[in-house]
Amino acid sequence: MRSVQALAxxxxxxxxxxxxxxxxxxxxxxxxxIYHRDSPGSASIHEGATxxxxxxxxPIFNNLVIFDQHIAQNSASTIxxxxxxxxxxxxxxxxxxFKLRKDVKWHDGKPFTAADVKCTFDMLMGKSQxxxxxxxxxxxxxxxxxxTTNGDYEASFKLKRPQPALLSLLASGxxxxxxxxxxxxxxxxxxxxxxxxxxxxxxxxxxxxxxxxPDYFKxxxxxxxxxxxxxxxxRSTAIxxxxxxxxxMTFPTEVSIPLLKDVKSQDPTAICVVEPNNVSTNIIINSTxxxxxxxxxxxxxxxxLDRKAFIQIMFEGQGDIGGTMEPAPDGLWAMxxxxxxxxxxxxxxxxxxxxxxxxxxxxxxxxxxxxxxIKVSTRNIAVYRDPAIILIDQIxxxxxxxxxxxxxxxxxxxxxxxxxxxxxxxxxxxAVDEPDQSFYENYACGSERNYTNYCNKDIEKLFDxxxxxxxxxxxxxxxxxxxxxxxxxxxxPIIFHARxxxxxxxxxxxxxxxxNSSYNGYRYEDxxxxx
Amino acid sequence: xxxxxxxxxxxxxxxxxxxxxxxxxLLRVVPxxxxxxxxxxxxxxxxxxxxxxxxxxxxxxPIVIQYLHWIGGLLHGDLGYSYVSEKPALEEILPRIPITxxxxxxxxxxxxxxxxxxxxxSAVHQxxxxxxxLRVVSLSGLSLPSFWLGLLxxxxxxxxxxxxxxxxxxxxxxxxxxxxxxxxxxxVGFRSAALTMRITRSSMLEILRQDYIRTARxxxxxxxxxxYRHALKNAVLPVITVIGIEAAxxxxxxxxxxxxxxxxxIARFLVEALRWRDxxxxxxxxxxxxxxxxxxxxxxxxxxxxxDPRIRFGD
Numbered sequence: 001m002r003s004v005q006a007l008a009x010x011x012x013x014x015x016x017x018x019x020x021x022x023x024x025x026x027x028x029x030x031x032x033x034i035y036h037r038d039s040p041g042s043a044s045i046h047e048g049a050t051x052x053x054x055x056x057x058x059p060i061f062n063n064l065v066i067f068d069q070h071i072a073q074n075s076a077s078t079i080x081x082x083x084x085x086x087x088x089x090x091x092x093x094x095x096x097x098f099k100l101r102k103d104v105k106w107h108d109g110k111p112f113t114a115a116d117v118k119c120t121f122d123m124l125m126g127k128s129q130x131x132x133x134x135x136x137x138x139x140x141x142x143x144x145x146x147x148t149t150n151g152d153y154e155a156s157f158k159l160k161r162p163q164p165a166l167l168s169l170l171a172s173g174x175x176x177x178x179x180x181x182x183x184x185x186x187x188x189x190x191x192x193x194x195x196x197x198x199x200x201x202x203x204x205x206x207x208x209x210x211x212x213x214p215d216y217f218k219x220x221x222x223x224x225x226x227x228x229x230x231x232x233x234x235r236s237t238a239i240x241x242x243x244x245x246x247x248x249m250t251f252p253t254e255v256s257i258p259l260l261k262d263v264k265s266q267d268p269t270a271i272c273v274v275e276p277n278n279v280s281t282n283i284i285i286n287s288t289x290x291x292x293x294x295x296x297x298x299x300x301x302x303x304x305l306d307r308k309a310f311i312q313i314m315f316e317g318q319g320d321i322g323g324t325m326e327p328a329p330d331g332l333w334a335m336x337x338x339x340x341x342x343x344x345x346x347x348x349x350x351x352x353x354x355x356x357x358x359x360x361x362x363x364x365x366x367x368x369x370x371x372x373x374i375k376v377s378t379r380n381i382a383v384y385r386d387p388a389i390i391l392i393d394q395i396x397x398x399x400x401x402x403x404x405x406x407x408x409x410x411x412x413x414x415x416x417x418x419x420x421x422x423x424x425x426x427x428x429x430x431a432v433d434e435p436d437q438s439f440y441e442n443y444a445c446g447s448e449r450n451y452t453n454y455c456n457k458d459i460e461k462l463f464d465x466x467x468x469x470x471x472x473x474x475x476x477x478x479x480x481x482x483x484x485x486x487x488x489x490x491x492x493p494i495i496f497h498a499r500x501x502x503x504x505x506x507x508x509x510x511x512x513x514x515x516n517s518s519y520n521g522y523r524y525e526d527x528x529x530x531x
Numbered sequence: 532x533x534x535x536x537x538x539x540x541x542x543x544x545x546x547x548x549x550x551x552x553x554x555x556x557l558l559r560v561v562p563x564x565x566x567x568x569x570x571x572x573x574x575x576x577x578x579x580x581x582x583x584x585x586x587x588x589x590x591x592x593p594i595v596i597q598y599l600h601w602i603g604g605l606l607h608g609d610l611g612y613s614y615v616s617e618k619p620a621l622e623e624i625l626p627r628i629p630i631t632x633x634x635x636x637x638x639x640x641x642x643x644x645x646x647x648x649x650x651x652x653s654a655v656h657q658x659x660x661x662x663x664x665l666r667v668v669s670l671s672g673l674s675l676p677s678f679w680l681g682l683l684x685x686x687x688x689x690x691x692x693x694x695x696x697x698x699x700x701x702x703x704x705x706x707x708x709x710x711x712x713x714x715x716x717x718x719v720g721f722r723s724a725a726l727t728m729r730i731t732r733s734s735m736l737e738i739l740r741q742d743y744i745r746t747a748r749x750x751x752x753x754x755x756x757x758x759y760r761h762a763l764k765n766a767v768l769p770v771i772t773v774i775g776i777e778a779a780x781x782x783x784x785x786x787x788x789x790x791x792x793x794x795x796x797i798a799r800f801l802v803e804a805l806r807w808r809d810x811x812x813x814x815x816x817x818x819x820x821x822x823x824x825x826x827x828x829x830x831x832x833x834x835x836x837x838x839d840p841r842i843r844f845g846d
Contacts, residue, residue, distance in 0.1 A: 039803060041568075041569060041615055041807070134580065135580075185617060188617060189616065189617050202616075203795065204613075204615060204623065204800075204803070206795040207700075231793075232697075233803075237682075237685060237790075237791055237793055240689050245693065246694075246695065246697065266689075266690075408562060408563065409563075409568065411562050411563050411567070412571060413570060413571050
């Protein structure tokens with residue numbers, strides 16, 4: 001009897017194991033349905049600066065190299081070859097050479113060659129005849145002197161000086177290779193790539209459809225027959241659509257914490273993750289005009305912030321406090337906690353900080369009987385407005401009476417560029433968790449995205465120093481020092497770093513949400529549906 | 532009657548010309564243009580690049596030249612190109628018209644087929660429990676915003692049937708096809724139905740007190756004949772006016788309904804185009820809506836003349 005039982009157990013175990021292995025084996029087929037939060041302005045990733053573009057169009061393309069799509073934390077050690085078979089730095093660290101794959105074809109059948117790599121980066125550097133309508137990441141390639149080719153399958157980036165970060169920038173979802181033979185205008189409407197999925201159609205405000213590329217150079221991939229994005233700007237409708245099963249996944253990193261709870265209560269089987277998205281909410285200060293031309297007033301402002309309160313009110317505690325670089329553990333370059341707490345305004349005793357702030361305000365001529373009256377300008381979007389209101393409430397404690405100035409999106413950057421504001425509430429997204437991207441873009445003298453025109457030549461020297469540093473530990477220390485100085489200078493006080501949610505149905509396999517960028521994890525070549 | 536039609540047609544053209552000027556000027560008075568929005572999306576403003584793009588899109592030309600260019604193109608059937616999708620505006624607008632037309636038509640049908648009979652019933656049974664109940668329903672129809680009602684319908688649908696009637700361009704069954712239009716049409720038409728019901732009720736109450744109604748009753752006409760043949764025929768005139776006006780108002784209601792039910796019609800498209808300051812789309816869409824409203828009003832006027840001889844003879 002015992003032997004019969006043992007046999008039964010053994011048979012059942014074998015069956016169970018085979019069942020598990022069957023479930024783990026990817027099943028080809030099916031359409032992956034995702035709702036999209038808005039209608040992107042075009043289909044050209046290089047001409048956009050929102051991940052509304054990356055999510056639906058990244059599956060069409062390939063990069064030279066890409067961050068591993070299944071490791072949430074992007075870093076130099078997770079960079080994998082894609083169109084490149086391998087890469088190598090020259091001895092002086094000024095030339096980065098890629099050996100390219102020979103078996104890659106564009107979706108229109110033409111072969112991919114090194115000329116396409118050169119074309120793409122020449123356009124990005126503004127060196128080619130063909131121009132992008134917009135080129136928001138031109139500054140990424142500031143240190144690239146030229147891109148050269150050696151035959152059809154080798155391309156080299158020649159740098160003005162060593163820049164180890166270049167490889168990380170090339171691994172971002174923002175760095176796809178475009179075909180030479182397709183114009184930028186066509187790429188905006190009917191993009192052609194080498195990626196796992198081909199473009200089918202993009203109906204503005206309606207849908208984006210991609211279909212499997214049967215000639216994809218990675219044999220056996222993709223598993224899905226296609227991906228369909230239904231554009232649903234109304235968040236309630238979109239979430240209800242997910243709950244009712246119309247969609248397999250929500251738009252990535254777009255579900256707020258309260259909504260996430262709703263989703264889980266209505267569909268307990270849904271898999272939901274909350275990850276930081278490397279977007280900081282910060283204050284932009286017009287330091288060229290009174291009252292914020294006074295460093296004391298700027299410092300008082302930084303001291304008045306109760307960052308935990310922002311996070312508690314807006315995200316039910318699911319957010320992080322840090323400097324410019326994304327906080328640890330997901331951020332690679334975050335200052336250590338003890339260093340962070342030394343920065344004015346970051347100490348745990350809020351009342352003590354505010355007392356100090358009030359003294360600085362009194363020194364600047366303000367006090368209980370003479371309040372400073374200002375406007376806090378921000379865009380007319382909830383994620384901007386809500387923290388602006390909390391900010392207004394918090395700075396009341398240091399004799400600042402502020403009024404909310406809501407600015408139409410079309411007018412936001414022209415207004416900032418005109419310096420027609422004194423205090424602004426801003427959001428800054430970082431495509432790569434990489435100091436070169438963040439520091440040069442947001443704080444370098446003359447940078448187009450340095451809205452406040454903060455310019456400190458001494459810090460700029462440190463930017464270059466860290467950028468050239470090849471020793472990771474030394475570079476990290478330099479980055480911490482820079483970040484600390486930026487906060488002490490009240491260059492663009494960082495209030496908090498948000499975390500957001502993504503949900504998918506349990507039958508969706510191989511989806512990984514990146515934890516230090518919202519721009520890099522959407523190739524979807526090995527996503528499959530266990531249906 | 533002929534002179535009446537000619538005069539109305541002439542007024543239609545003058546109205547459309549006025550609307551075209553107002554749309555064009557208003558759009559350019561609103562701060563920001565497509566270039567601002569594009570550069571906003573890219574997160575920076577480069578004055579030289581901006582100026583280049585404005586020149587490329589013709590936005591740097593004087594406003595009069597831009598207007599003449601648009602109207603000239605419109606008269607030749609050339610609606611220009613969408614700034615955002617870079618496709619011909621006609622190609623963007625045309626496929627969306629039938630979707631909104633179906634929705635609006637169903638909403639109006641719902642409004643008339645529910646509102647008029649209930650209004651008559653309410654008037655005929657004035658002061659009864661049924662009358663009070665119907666008046667409460669009509670009041671709720673007027674006070675519930677259509678987007679709220681739409682969301683309630685969606686939530687109920689998900690929680691009761693685990694599905695939701697949002698738009699699907701390729702419905703598998705006729706029932707699904709009907710559902711994806713009928714449910715939003717009911718949501719947006721509920722308010723019009725309530726208004727139609729109230730107008731029908733008050734108009735019927737007024738007519739039912741007229742001498743000729745008493746005469747009809749005295750002659751022994753049945754209640755149904757009195758109510759529907761004698762009274763409703765005359766009471767329906769203001770109702771037609773209201774339905775005509777509602778057809779125009781419906782566009783406003785459709786914007787939110789199309790958004791809530793995710794229907795890719797022209798109303799939602801118009802809002803998106805406005806957000807991007809996509810002038811060719813906005814101008815032509817508003818012009819199209821204006822033409823529809825003016826034509827509907829013209830038809831209402833013609834119906835008036837057909838139903839009430841005093842109008843055509845008085846003219």
